[in-house]
Amino acid sequence: MTIIKLINIALRNLFRNSRRTLITVLVSASGFAALAIIAGYMDFTFFGLREMTICEGFTASGGTGHLQIFKQDALQKEERYPLEYGIEANDKLQSTIESAGNISFTIPRVEFNGLISNGEKSISFLGMGVDPVKESKLIQYWNSLDNMSVKVILSDSSYVQLKKTAPNGVLLGEEMAKALNVKSGSGLMLMSTTVDGAVNVVDVTVAGIVRNTIKSISRYYLLTTIKTAQNLMQTDKVSKIVVVLNKTENTDPVRPLLSKRLNGSSAKPLFSVIPWHDLAEYYNSVMDAYRIIFSFSGIIIVVIVFLSCTNTMLMATMERVKEIGTLKAIGISNIWIILMFLFEGFFIGLISVVVGIALKYIFSWIINNSGFMMPPPPGMSFPYRLNIFSAVEFLPWISLLVIVSTTFSGLLTFVKIRKISIVNSLTHV
Amino acid sequence: MNNTVIARLVDVSKYYGNGAARVKALDRVNLSLCRGDIVVLVGLSGSGKSTLLHLLGCIDKQDEGNIIIDGIDTSSMSLEKLTPLRLHKIGFVFQSFNLIPVLTAYENIELPLLFKGLEKKAISERIDEVLEEVGLQDRKNHYPREMSGGQQQRVAIARALAGKPSIVLADEPTANLDSKTGDGILDILLNLNQQKKSTLVISSHDSVVLDRIKNVVHIHDGKVSVDTEHSPCQTL
Numbered sequence: 001m002t003i004i005k006l007i008n009i010a011l012r013n014l015f016r017n018s019r020r021t022l023i024t025v026l027v028s029a030s031g032f033a034a035l036a037i038i039a040g041y042m043d044f045t046f047f048g049l050r051e052m053t054i055c056e057g058f059t060a061s062g063g064t065g066h067l068q069i070f071k072q073d074a075l076q077k078e079e080r081y082p083l084e085y086g087i088e089a090n091d092k093l094q095s096t097i098e099s100a101g102n103i104s105f106t107i108p109r110v111e112f113n114g115l116i117s118n119g120e121k122s123i124s125f126l127g128m129g130v131d132p133v134k135e136s137k138l139i140q141y142w143n144s145l146d147n148m149s150v151k152v153i154l155s156d157s158s159y160v161q162l163k164k165t166a167p168n169g170v171l172l173g174e175e176m177a178k179a180l181n182v183k184s185g186s187g188l189m190l191m192s193t194t195v196d197g198a199v200n201v202v203d204v205t206v207a208g209i210v211r212n213t214i215k216s217i218s219r220y221y222l223l224t225t226i227k228t229a230q231n232l233m234q235t236d237k238v239s240k241i242v243v244v245l246n247k248t249e250n251t252d253p254v255r256p257l258l259s260k261r262l263n264g265s266s267a268k269p270l271f272s273v274i275p276w277h278d279l280a281e282y283y284n285s286v287m288d289a290y291r292i293i294f295s296f297s298g299i300i301i302v303v304i305v306f307l308s309c310t311n312t313m314l315m316a317t318m319e320r321v322k323e324i325g326t327l328k329a330i331g332i333s334n335i336w337i338i339l340m341f342l343f344e345g346f347f348i349g350l351i352s353v354v355v356g357i358a359l360k361y362i363f364s365w366i367i368n369n370s371g372f373m374m375p376p377p378p379g380m381s382f383p384y385r386l387n388i389f390s391a392v393e394f395l396p397w398i399s400l401l402v403i404v405s406t407t408f409s410g411l412l413t414f415v416k417i418r419k420i421s422i423v424n425s426l427t428h429v
Numbered sequence: 430m431n432n433t434v435i436a437r438l439v440d441v442s443k444y445y446g447n448g449a450a451r452v453k454a455l456d457r458v459n460l461s462l463c464r465g466d467i468v469v470l471v472g473l474s475g476s477g478k479s480t481l482l483h484l485l486g487c488i489d490k491q492d493e494g495n496i497i498i499d500g501i502d503t504s505s506m507s508l509e510k511l512t513p514l515r516l517h518k519i520g521f522v523f524q525s526f527n528l529i530p531v532l533t534a535y536e537n538i539e540l541p542l543l544f545k546g547l548e549k550k551a552i553s554e555r556i557d558e559v560l561e562e563v564g565l566q567d568r569k570n571h572y573p574r575e576m577s578g579g580q581q582q583r584v585a586i587a588r589a590l591a592g593k594p595s596i597v598l599a600d601e602p603t604a605n606l607d608s609k610t611g612d613g614i615l616d617i618l619l620n621l622n623q624q625k626k627s628t629l630v631i632s633s634h635d636s637v638v639l640d641r642i643k644n645v646v647h648i649h650d651g652k653v654s655v656d657t658e659h660s661p662c663q664t665l
């Protein structure tokens with residue numbers, strides 16, 4: 001009963017100085033909206049970066065796909081010759097993989113290195129042998145993501161070009177093309193070691209020059225067909241099989257299933273299935289940086305909300321010295337009086353959350369419809385359109401943070417309320 | 430009249446300020462109040478009336494001496510510790526009414542009763558009773574700002590009396606009111622004293638009060654002298 005009365009008094013006191021309450025609510029609501037929008041921006045960035053990692057990747061090894069299948073030994077031992085621990089990609093393996101469910105398609109890849117020469121000059125390369133048709137499909141996967149309503153459309157034209165120039169076409173990084181002074185159509189030689197340890201040479205034609213790669217890898221970047229790579233090394237194995245699922249959320253559930261299908265219940269598993277996030281160094285470091293930024297902004301915003309609310313509370317106690325003295329005089333203990341102020345803070349928090357949700361949606365809508373372009377993020381070469389996700393799963397936590405900080409702002413009045421002398425308060429006007 | 434001592438001051442002194450500015454507001458006061466007593470505290474401005482009432486009401490602490498309220502020696506208790514004693518045994522009527530502005534007349538009276546832990550039904554019955562006694566049944570749902578000073582003071586009296594305290598203290602309850610209204614307030618207080626046998630201490634320098642209350646405690650420069658004629662309980 002007394003609690004209900006205190007809540008009642010707290011609510012009425014809120015509307016007593018409604019302008020001040022409104023300002024405090026606006027400050028806290030803006031804090032809420034700011035945090036929610038930052039969270040929504042983070043969500044958008046993580047989503048974009050995640051799918052970008054899966055489709056394009058930020059290294060010379062291309063898009064990670066959702067899962068990658070390696071021979072266990074390839075990860076643990078040093079190979080004595082190229083592709084010693086490669087995978088024989090045959091139909092049986094293919095159907096085993098597909099039986100795990102939720103799988104869209106698979107992409108075999110060969111990783112190799114060696115020298116590339118224009119006859120006068122040789123430079124080393126980090127090469128990848130790919131199936132251009134399947135790599136195009138990975139690009140289509142990105143383009144079909146409906147969550148990115150306003151995303152960049154990636155082009156698969158270089159893969160189309162590579163396929164046309166088959167069997168011996170190559171795509172070169174921009175820097176490498178510059179170093180070798182070649183353009184599309186130029187002839188070059190690839191040199192590498194075969195599985196038998198001999199040196200082999202294959203004549204290739206430049207199918208295209210890739211511009212969108214990261215600067216540091218552009219000088220070593222080389223892409224060719226699996227056939228060409230296998231010819232060069234005299235093998236029919238591939239380094240790994242990239243698995244693309246119907247959606248990214250299925251990565252963690254599918255992974256153990258796939259591993260089981262591939263390895264049975266063998267004590268010494270032959271294959272290892274690695275999820276994309278274990279292969280996404282760049283994604284993980286950006287994520288860490290964003291988390292730190294988010295935590296800092298969170299702390300700053302919470303401190304501002306807390307201080308603004310504390311200020312309001314202290315002003316309220318000052319204004320109500322006579323009332324507080326009266327309450328004490330008629331035998332109501334300090335704890336109850338403080339509780340009344342805590343309730344006031346709590347309600348400020350509650351109203352702020354409601355107003356904050358409205359503000360958040362209004363501002364998100366404005367931002368999402370303004371077509372604001374963000375400069376290219378580190379490691380990427382194109383700008384992107386700013387988009388704020390709804391980040392619904394963050395909202396309960398942000399609400400809690402705001403409500404706790406406004407409620408506890410009432411705690412500071414404790415000191416003040418305790419100090420108010422009844423006799424002095426009676427002469428207060 | 431009943432002879433039980435309800436409040437007793439023994440060699441009570443109170444000082445304000447320090448050093449040269451030190452003022453002796455009460456000087457070794459000895460006073461006993463019996464159940465049902467009605468006493469008026471008379472003295473010039475600055476003589477120590479309010480100080481004495483504050484000490485009796487346990488809203489301020491004496492510097493020397495002992496104060497016993499309804500058998501409890503309050504001397505060693507802090508003001509915070511005395512909170513329940515104020516809630517259960519004391520009713521205070523202030524010069525400036527001191528109602529809680531966000532609460533209606535009814536709720537102002539209800540507040541201490543809620544904290545005393547009374548049942549909702551008992552509370553509403555009691556409030557109706559005291560509102561009738563102060564003649565404000567029709568102002569139940571009015572906020573303080575919607576009432577005149579006299580009406581507010583009647584609500585304050587109702588609030589002080591609702592919990593049936595052992596002792597009711599009123600520090601110049603009529604000072605902020607015109608003489609006619611003040612007279613009405615005094616009527617209410619005196620009536621209640623007669624009917625309910627509650628103990629009442631009023632401070633005043635209003636001659637109307639003096640005319641109507643026979644038990645007078647004179648206070649001068651912090652020293653108390655008692656007209657013992659009507660109250661055998663009071664001792665010097």
Ligand SMILES: Nc1ncnc2c1ncn2[C@@H]1O[C@H](COP(=O)(O)OP(=O)(O)OP(=O)(O)O)[C@@H](O)[C@H]1O
Nearest residue numbers: 445446452454472473474475476477478479480481
């Ligand atoms: N808070 C205080 N600080 C310092 N001195 C005080 C304080 N309160 C009261 N005094 C002093 O104590 C003395 C007694 O004051 P008190 O308020 O009890 O007088 P009073 O009889 O109630 O006067 P009045 O009729 O004007 O209300 C006065 O000299 C006054 O100046």
Ligand SMILES: [Mg+2]
Nearest residue numbers: 478479480600
């Ligand atoms: Mg006074």
